[in-house]
Amino acid sequence: MRKFNQSILLILGVLIINYSTAQKAQTPENTYELGAKINEMTLTVGGILVAATNEGLVGIDPKNSAPIFTFNNFGKLEPEETDFIPDSPYIVVSQGANSKFAGLAKTKRAVINYINGKVIFNSETDNWNQIFTCNVVLPQNKLIVSGIQKEGDKFEKMTPKLAVYDLETQKLDYSFFLDKPGRVGIGKDFSVTGTPLLLKDFLIIPTAQGLIAKKHNGEDLWECKIKGINWMVADKTEKEIYGFETTTNGKNTRIHKIGSNGVELWKDDRKVQGNISNFQILPQGLAVVSDKSSGGSISVFAASDESEIGFLSASTGEDLWEKAPKTKGYVQHFYVQDDGILFGIQQGGINKISFDGKTLFKKPLKTGENIMLMAESPQGLIYITSEDANIVDLKTGDQVWSKPLKYKRATSVASTFDSSNNRYLIAADGKIMAIDANSGNVSDFAKCDFDEKEDPSSMEIRNDGVFLSSDQNMTLVNFDGDEVYHAYHKSPGRSTFGKIVGGALAVASTAMAVGMSARAGANRTGYGSMNDLSSYNDYGKEAKRAADMFSGIATASFAYLATRFKSTAATENAQFILTSLDEGTGLVKVNKDTGKIEKEIVLKDKKPEYQVDEISGVLYYKANDKTIYAYNLQN
Template sequence: MNNLKLLLILFCTQIVFAQRAEQPDQTYNLGASINEMTLTVGGVLVVATNDGLVGINPETNSPVFTFNNFGKLTPEETLFVEDSPYIIVSQGANSKLAGITKTKRAVINYVSGKVIFNSEDDNWNQIYTCNIILPDNKLVVSGIQKTGTKAEKMTPKVAVYNLSNQQLDFSFFLDKPGRVGVAKDFSVTGVPLLLKDFLIIPTAQGLIAKSHSGQDLWTTKIKGINWMVSDKTEQEIYGFETTVNGKNTRIHKIGADGKALWQDDRKVKGIVSNFEILPQGIAVVSNKSDGGDKSVFSQKNESEIAFLSASTGEDLWEKAPKTKGYVQHFYVQEDGILFGIQQGGINKISFNGETLFKKPLKTGENIMVMANSPQGLIYITSEDANIVNLKTGDQVWDKPLKYKNSLSVASTFDSANNRYLIAADGTIFSIDANSGDAQEFSKVKFEEKEEPNEMEMRNGNIYLASSQNMMVLDKDGNQVYHQYYKSPSKSGFMKVLSGVVAVASTAMTMAHSYQAGLNKTRYGSANNLDNYNDFGKENKRAADMFASIADQSFKIMSQRFKATAATENSQFILTKLDDGVGLVKVNKDTGKVDKEIVLKDKKPEYHVDEIAGVLFYKANKDTIYAYKL
């Protein structure tokens, strides 16, 4: 009898664990205090500890890599290369004595777990630049390498490594070792441009072009170039130079032979944030900032749009369009350039500089959506929505849908009933796709004063969600269910690190200007207007992009984005459970909890991989738990 009771107790305990899933699927004791956790685009959790970096793949029992070579690293010393499995680790770069003291770099492939470059292993004493070039899958390093003769050990050098096989492709000196004469500064000032047959290096002496064997091809006196991009033929190269005060950008154009293709460089006000080479000319968006300067002579905080002649660099537009704010959306179309301003307003300009809209379209601030629809361009801002004719700018709906300014606006298209549904300020509006007639469809009241930030059609019903609330309405607006899960804490800041892993940001910052330009020439234009409700397009784009690179780690990442996301049918919510704070997995269609994970921590630090369905939780100062959701 006692044995039977024991068996029942064990059986019940197993049921509780199966339902509550309090026992982690994997436990990782890292042996050092955890400082930061980063969930990568490849699904590996990279943890910064007091000893270095650790990579955690929930499919393996032990960390996929441990990198303690450089000791403790700050966030500024760890760069996650966008759309790749690579981390560039730096030390000494920010030192005031950089160039005198030793600088170190390493490149880690967090998917394979391999350290594929370590400057110390290859005897690099100083590193000027360390850049990964995609989709070539190459690493370009410049600096001082302590190998060879005494003269060679003092001469700046460039090396190109193949990241797939971890082998050196080629290297060369930027100056002749042991050259007699006045000392010249050959430090590399920007990102080198790797082309099919040669490499262009921006240095303090100017641009230097070398063949892959190190043969001198040509030099120019163009100095201070930060980044470069070529056209598809690799015969025309554009170089971008930020002026000394950092407020303007000079654009240079040269040929593959190094000769200037423009008589003079072209200056644009502000820092270039978007750039595209088109058959009709060169489209440039630059952002101006007064830097807090209160002087009446200071620059306005706004964007400028210029369209330059590819042959001369002259502005093809007699009068640049007024923006009166920062360009939030920028799309290239067959007949011209369409743009939306963060402070409100949409306009379209032909390649000849003519306004295609009868007049600039006035909109609310923060344009959350600009997309193609069968009826025209649909836009949704924090305070209004409408569809307009993309040729003329005329309103398709008689008047825009207006609502109280809302930080969160959710929308979807109900194809079965041919209507748009927009949730804002506690109300769902239904807009007939043909007539544009709008009406209040249903009222929505979420607990904790939340607003829906997610909306989708599911089996003819309407699904809405926020951080702590989930709701389903039928096609007539009647509530099917409303589930609310109380937030763990209403006071103070809870260090929550969860969120959907973004494949690529839609807004390009100056820090990524080079990568943005590279992506546009190598992967195709990034300035295409998407179709409304085009679910999965970004994931497919990422999967195809990763698959195009001949490397096993990229193939693994491609398969990850081809898989069905774990959040397709479930919502993950952090809430206060009976036994403490925990995460619940809730079915979107029924509102029922499929799994609970009790964390017993009032302020948990965690990441949720919403693609693979994995919870990473910092269990204590040096331990990570991984749960399969």
């Protein structure tokens, strides 16, 4: 089953402390006997646990004593056959040939709403013999299916067809044939080759024959001979459409522009090197980021593996910049602002360029590798890499701090803003450093020497001080830098880590949920721009953005998702930690302010497989090959 990795946080840690006052929980709130071997567990963005078994999929809602759905129609599913649609309540299940045209092989598709447990679409029950494409379209909340349907006379049963279903009502909106059934003449291939574009009044379908536009009732509008289109995006007026074609060798992308009447609007298509990773239509032109690869897997160390940033004329497709900015690496951050485009490179470096191609920073800003954070702060743009940190003026690129804060290369760097004392706190090199927000002066605030040579991964301001944690360590220091407590316990074994995936909807990561991918095949009628610079430490703002995104779709399931993002996480005042207890490996709930364990759950398993929903405060534990326990961590 595909790993669902939008909007989650790994929360691990171990702690030496007096266990005698902790509440022990040996009996789960609910036990789920699934009747088949459990191969994998996935915690969804909606908090529902989906287990893949030898017989299919099972959905578990801890509020119910029995699974909310069991999908065994297709039998055991391979990992690549289950797709959790990001930022939605939907799972698309695929089985059979994965080619764009399956020939005589039978293909199956199903769509499940994991929140209400309903199977919205099943190609078997709807008499689809072959499926070319099956795409969830948001925010319209539709499903577009293309293929061969076994309905009608012998000619209709052989003619490619497209259907649009409403995901809320689970009913067919409309369907039509892509070719005339029984048409006599030279054979034409009308198999669907990419993601159809659903517009207000019509659809555009990329086929092996070219682009086809049809009204929602199936009435023909126009055809265009542009072939090989993988995905499309329209401007706000829906009068201008951009189509993206990946070349046969996969190393380049061609961009086509057509009008809503099917007429090609550019004299020639625009060829860009690499695969497009970001595309945005702006009033000033088209922002394009493409990633070039020397071949094989992309390597950040290969000189030829880098991103290109281009800015094209919407009217002609010509490059508006005389000289594209040099990247010398992959674009890790890309943000559109009022005066230009701000970007950060994975191999190090930040720059900003105006919409007319002029460099806005006096010179490219040199940084360490792996820019973990770029965000707006009252003082300017704060960036944190694995090697350094600083704040720079967003207009000029001038350093606000006289020189970058440098430290040894770290796998993670924890930071926060202490508003009461008007200072930034950054943990690295075994200590917490304080940077005065006004002067930029740096001073050592507190020691932070974590065991197992761990780098702190999170920091937050509490009522009584600054809380800092990593996988195996927790500490609280008061606002004078004196340690209140430090707790550590040896990890139960590194081999355990690969089996543990925390299910947190970490508010710090909710900005990811607002965006959508620009990869080929992605739904380009999605929620909105992913290119907005976040505000440093303003987790509430990011959570609200995500909640508003879900609230924009008027269905009960999306309303439920919006409510979850508005909820206070169970980890606000506690951290859930894996440790070795007297009776075996277990999970403990630790109070962040006191360091005391409030609850213990003994799992009696040296390598437990479990997931924690940190919003609802629920532990899902695989008790044996066929059984899952659900524990309430809140009480």
